[in-house]
Amino acid sequence: AVTINDMLWARYRSKWVVVLGSVTIILSFIATMVVQFIGGARLLETATGLSYQQGLLLFASCVLLYTVIGGFRAVVMTDALQGIIMLIGTGALLAGILMAGDGLPNLIHQLKVIDPKLVSPQGAGDMLTQPFMLSFWVLVCIGVVGLPHSALRCFGYRDSKALHRGILIGTVVSALLMFGMHLAGALGRAILPGMDSPDKIMPSLMMEVLPPWLAGVFLAAPMAAIMSTIDSQLIQASATLVKDLYLNYLSPKNERQEKLEVRVPRLSLLCTLILGTLVLLAALQPPEMIIWLNLLAFGGLQAVFLWPLVLGLYWSRANGQGALASMVSGIVCYGVLSQWGVKLGGLHAIVPSLGLGLIAFIVVSLLTPAPDQSVRRLFDQK
Template identity: 30%
Template sequence: MEHANIVIATLVLYFAGLVAIGLWASRRTSDNEDFFLGGRQLGPWVAAISYAASASSAWTLLGLSGAAWVMGPSVIWVAMGSCSGMLVAWFWIGPRLRLHSHERRQLTVTEFLAGNATGRPRAAIVIAASLIILLTFVFYVAAQFQGAGNTFASTFDMRPQTAVLLGAVIIMVYTLLGGFWAVSVTDTVQGLLMAVTAIVLPVAALVAVGGPAGLVQALQQQPPEYLSWTGGARGITALLVIGGALGIGFGTYGQPHLLVRFMALRDARALRQARAITIAWYAIVFTGMCVLGLAGRVLVADATNPETVFFTLTAELFPPVVAAVLLAAVLSAIMSTADSQLLVAASAVAHDLDPSRGKAGRALMRSRLAIVVIVVAAVLVALYLPEKIFSRVLFAWNALGAAFGPVVFLRLAGWPLRPGGVLASMLAGFGFSVAFYLLPNAPGDALERLAPFFIALAIALAARRRG
């Protein structure tokens, strides 16, 4: 009981700090440009850490460590896929998108996707993109709420349903208060906490197994397929496993809650600095979670749910106060993604789907009402349609990447795209993602992660303007 009380007290203080940030940010929010892009004045540290934290979510701390527990060394391909997508985004997409959106005063990713289209073609693109964002983010945010439920259920005697509702209310409150500034600053605090956790917990686990040499020696007792770099697969199947894992990187290019960070950066210098910080963060967190999962295989050999290995090791290796801080890191991962996605989904409802725009005050009110509606929908999905966090996040990630990624690449490359081609590409990318997700899994989920993106890319290329 004492442990539970310490954890609760620590988390209450942590959440109070997040709400205080929301109140501070509310003073800097007077119109939709402030609410959705922070007045385009994002600095390097806030941009970098908030991007990284929003990209990683609960699946990095819980899902990736659990995947390493199940997959062994072959989890490296999952980590490489995620990191390669980040590198392409920061070196190629980011500089171009920042300039493009600043010059055209584009406020949302949907406006960027619509480009110069007018009339009915533009309306069709905006409606399709907005609906894809709303449908996908409801399931994506639901996965974050599930992560919150798992966190509380694994720590003390609280029903997962109650935990889901509690996490949803906290996230909703500070997102409503300060919009983009609140989300970005709180994401920075949360991202730094995640990085510290990704150092402290894996190091403690390594010490517990006897250091790197002890870990290698213990893993050698595992079955040969666990130690394989392809999970025991061979030939074409091995290539599909590797290709499917690396294909996670393609989803990065179409994530609206990440792309808006580039649109909000204040200048090119801030972008270059943010890029270096993001790369360092990814190296720390992804390496740490892979090591944690491998060490967990030795220390928690009988785990019934690999996604709870993080909690088990936290409770076993640390005193209550430190464990509470590490649990706050999990909730940070959850909230840093959910709040960003709520904000983008709200922009789709309140800005993109409202052609008249209206007065600033009314627009902000619509944005905040949209957040409430999306939170309610995500809570219902989390409570009544439960699924593994890793699976649900990757579906949403792949669907957004396939729907928007090809158009993002071609538009930033200067290719003239027909509105009909843009619309067809988005619908095909999303539709095939859903179809392949519902079909039986191919080795490494290669079809689900690669085919929709390249089908959508081919459609967009075929429909480009010529001459």
């Protein structure tokens, strides 16, 4: 398998599962790549004094250049280096904030002075109710298993030993990054209380609490986080367009293998450039706060892919009809609840959407024929 949809086709043998998955990937990735482009441009704007548009053009050019030239190998290698930079930069930023704020107790006191709600579980806004916050354990923890660009990186493991070692290393690194960056962002309100844009908080804090030369080095940490996400999404999106849609449904059936071997790399290059250009144009008018756009796209991907991926690997009775029912019901429910801002029981839209998708998957799979024995043997299922 080269793409996630390759795996879904091998497991479910359903054209509509692949088509729906491909369309969802492309639409969601455009939204999330816009977020990454905006983040990179904001960082360069804050750190260098360039205008937002100049920072956007510089960032987009760098990412497109190495992704187009290097492909998947470049993405894997840069992700490893960027992960190291992110980890070191997070530690340096958190240490700098604690030193600049005269320790954690003083920072907490400063937050209380600004607004006592800032040190409460719900925060300063009215949106973060307890059910809504608990929903984020699903949205940014459990459901991440269903993100195609995260699952795609697992294709790069050398062997099972590397996979198991990666699970341990990844857990530790992710915990340190999440704890460090979230704590830095929360405490940073005491250091920079008058920040006009929340998306500028990380680079502004680095410029404020670190020596200039050190800030210049560690500004690569958030930049690395952005680049390591967007390059994988560009690769996945272009592969989806070319391999999952063009080769399977649009290319002439009698086209010779020699022509395909020449045409496919050119199409992949063209798709990457077109997608990057579209995202660049969309990022020219950024929203006030990019995190909600990012989470919206993440939820849509999870509503479509989580159960087909997980149950396809671990439930032998799963079939194409069940997968399709789960994907359709999940994305429709998520779209309706998100569009109208409905919070059932105060929960984020992803929770009822995944619940409905799971029920639809199980019920439809049990009411329709089981998958072929050849499919079960391929996935080592009895």
